[in-house]
Amino acid sequence: xxxxxxxxxxxxxxxxxxxxxxxxxxxxxxxxxxxxxxxxxxxxxxxxxxxxxxxxxxxxxxxxxxxxxxxxxxxxxxxxxxxxxxxxxxxxxxxxxxxxxxxxxxxxxxxxxx
Amino acid sequence: xxxxxxxxxxxxxxxxxxxxxxxxxxxxxxxxxxxxxxxxxxxxxxxxxxxxxxxxxxxxxxxxxxxxxxxxxxxxxxxxxxxxxxxxxxxxxxxxxxxxxxxxxxxxxxxx
Numbered sequence: 001x002x003x004x005x006x007x008x009x010x011x012x013x014x015x016x017x018x019x020x021x022x023x024x025x026x027x028x029x030x031x032x033x034x035x036x037x038x039x040x041x042x043x044x045x046x047x048x049x050x051x052x053x054x055x056x057x058x059x060x061x062x063x064x065x066x067x068x069x070x071x072x073x074x075x076x077x078x079x080x081x082x083x084x085x086x087x088x089x090x091x092x093x094x095x096x097x098x099x100x101x102x103x104x105x106x107x108x109x110x111x112x113x114x
Numbered sequence: 115x116x117x118x119x120x121x122x123x124x125x126x127x128x129x130x131x132x133x134x135x136x137x138x139x140x141x142x143x144x145x146x147x148x149x150x151x152x153x154x155x156x157x158x159x160x161x162x163x164x165x166x167x168x169x170x171x172x173x174x175x176x177x178x179x180x181x182x183x184x185x186x187x188x189x190x191x192x193x194x195x196x197x198x199x200x201x202x203x204x205x206x207x208x209x210x211x212x213x214x215x216x217x218x219x220x221x222x223x224x225x226x
Contacts, residue, residue: 056208107156108155
């Protein structure tokens with residue numbers, strides 16, 4: 001979607017290596033989210049941010065860390081990738097914490113850990 | 115915590131009407147979204163309900179009953195391009211803002 005980009009779009013990495021995924025927005029939205037999507041589980045929240053340097057854990061945060069040093073960028077790091085982290089990762093942004101503004105998703109990053 | 119349930123799969127005929135149900139249990143409820151997701155693509159926004167009642171938008175309508183923890187998405191005049199996964203998502207208010215939690219999605223197949 002316009003205003004939110006994820007990089008890389010695809011990545012293959014080896015077990016045990018660190019990996020960083022980037023979400024960049026040009027909408028100046030306060031809220032940013034990282035989800036992973038797996039068959040049978042739907043979209044699950046990993047971490048989210050409600051402002052610069054303000055982050056919190058979601059339901060599947062183990063093995064992941066995030067950073068948000070400026071409004072436009074939200075980074076997701078897999079500290080030591082495992083095969084169970086093979087997934088499609090989506091970033092989302094929202095301009096209103098109350099939800100009425102909706103959540104806009106990036107195009108996703110397909111990560112394969114071998 | 116949250117629990118969101120929706121059927122895994124549904125099949126319907128082109129031109130017909132289909133209703134996709136979603137039930138939820140959550141604390142701090144602050145609204146419900148429906149998203150559409152085609153295979154290999156990102157979810158796209160369809161509707162948002164925070165008050166009880168029906169919201170209509172073209173061929174798509176969404177209904178919410180907060181007291182029953184129930185919502186449905188109604189798709190009319192089905193087209194082949196409506197074949198997709200439909201995701202129900204609930205907003206939960208937390209100390210750090212809102213969290214959006216998704217159901218596992220309903221895969222809709224539209225047939226001729």
